[in-house]
Amino acid sequence: MPIATVNPATGETLSTFDELGAQEIERRLAAAATAFHHYRTTGFAVRAELMNRAAGLLDADQETIARTMTTEMGKPVAAARAEAAKCAKAMRWYAAHAERLLADETPPADETADAGAVRARVRYRPLGVVLAVMPWNFPLWQVVRFAAPALMAGNVGLLKHASNVPQTALYLEDLFRRAGFPAGCFQTLLVGSRAVEGILRDARVAAATLTGSEPAGRSVAAIAGDEIKKTVLELGGSDPYIVMPSADLERAVRTAVTARVQNNGQSCIAAKRFIVHADVHEAFTERFAxxxxxLTVGDPMEETTDVGPLASERGRADLEELVDDALRRGATALCGGARPKDRPLGWFYEPTVLTGITPDMRIHREETFGPVATVYRVGGLGEAVELANDTPFGLSSNVWTRDPAEQERFARDIEAGGVFFNGMTASHPALPFGGVKRSGYGRELSGHGIREFCNVTTLWYGAEPAGA
Structure with missing residues (x-):
């Protein structure tokens, strides 16, 4: 895939970029290793000052970078501004909390005395150079939620971003440079996917994090495993959105629309499978459709646009294949199901609601990355849980019920990294984020996320000799 900015609203190639050659990759790896040697010894106050400065610059750049993101991958410009603001918030959050999250831990003396220790501590030390392989759908947020904790922990970062968002990738390197981070602390590598293996196998790279597709996750995990290097993976999702009879139906419907079409439906944590109790199924489905x-489908630069284009022609073709397969096998489209006739240019697709989904349809098992929702009818809580878990993914989930006993059952039985009650799944700096099953492993954000790329070090102190 060429490294290029291609406007998904028009299909026009706006800019192309050359891949880095072997000599330049080597120079950048060396710079990262040198930077880590010095940066790891800086204190939290210094790192926090730099991170807060980066947040301030990002706030000042909000309109410019929002339009860059919209141009490169098609999200509505209002959503792009919100993404930039969220990134600045996360930077400030880690600047404020990293020292506390990584403070030395001291086990009680009576618990370590029989180990011969006069005292003992646990210290979190940075691992080193971390390679981040990131996707295009949230081109700023996906990177910042890795970079902010990694840099605050004393690591340095190498970013291999998606090939269709090169200008956003270069902006991020420039942002951290302008904020005053030492040279080599955060670098963007404009390379294709074939270069990832060589970079990851380099001895100067200590660990990797990837957000992306299941095949990409498998590849990076296999290489890192062969090299015995730490990885964190956030892969696909097919999140259930369960609606029970006690739900506030109007709020559930209103939130369901946002949960499905946020980011033009291109979000791992977007609700995709709507599992609705029979008692409210008809009312929910009619209002939802x-x-x-x-919804207004149109130019993502227009403030009134709800849904912009998909990010790539291939992405739209993949979505069409899933919908067409379902329709051929007997599904019903209550709305949508095709390209909008008034949008001949660009990679637009109509917001779509499908019912009558059966297990033989591909859409029952595969992730829909676009504004397409599938709606199921269930007879009770047990059937809802069974259907929610009938997927290879386990990223997050949404459950609408005001019954405390039902909430406890869903919290216990749903196989996912998160269960959001009476609201929409979202990522937040203070809460751990990640999945189970084929949605990956490890966690981003919160204290769990910042510790992923730390060397958890035991410090053991024996008795000093008498008279020493």
Missing amino acids: SRMRA
């Missing part, structure tokens, strides 16, 4: 049908 009506609201989806009313």
Whole structure:
């Protein structure tokens, strides 16, 4: 895939970029290793000052970088501004909390005395150079939620971003440079996917994090495993959105639309499978389809646009294949199901609601990365849980019920990294984020995320000799 900015609203190639050659990759690896040798010894106050400065610059750049993201991958410009603001918030959060999250831990003396220790501590030390392989769908946020904790922990970063968002990738390197981070602390590598293996196998790279597809995750995990290097993977999702009879139906419907079409439906944690109790199925489905049908599909630079284009022609083709397969096998489209006729240019797709989904349809098992929702009818809580878990993924989930006993059952039985009650799944700096099953492993954000790329070091102190 060429490294290029291609406007998904028009299909026009706006800029192309040359891949880095072997000599330049080597120079950057050396710079990263040198930077880590010095940067790891800086204190939290210094790192926090730099991170807060980066947040301030990002706030000042919000409109410019929002338009860059919209141009490169098609998200509505209002959503792009919100993404930039969220990134600045996360930077400030880690600047404020990293020292506390990584403070030395001292086990009680009576618990370590029989180990011969006069005292003992646990210290979190940075691992080193971390390679981040990141996707295009949240081109700023996906990177910052790795970079902010990694840099605050004393690591340095190498970013291999998606090939269709090169200008956003270069902006991030420049942002941290302008904030005053030492040279080599955060570098963007404009390389294709074939270069990842060589970089990851380099002895100067200590660990890797990847957000992306299941095949990409398998590849990076296999290489890192062969090299015995730490990885964190956040892969696909097919999140259930369960609606029970006690739900506030109007809020559930309104939130369902946002949960499905956020980021033009291109989000791992977007609700994709709507599992609705029979008692409220008809009312929910009618309102949901009506609201989806009313969404404005159009130019993502327009403030009134609800849904912009998909990020790539291939992405739209993949989505069409899933929908067409379902329709051929008997599914019903309550709205959408095709390209909009008034948008001949660009990679647009109509907001779509499908019912009558059966296990033989590909869409029952595979992730839909676009504004397409599948709606199921279930007879009770047990059937809802069974259907929610009938997927190879386990990233997050949404459950609408005001019954405390039902909430406890869902919290216990749903196989996912998160269960959000009476609201929409979201990522937040203070809460751990990640999945189970084929959605990956490890956690981003919160204290769990910042410790992923730390050397958890035991410090053991024996008795000093008498008279020493």
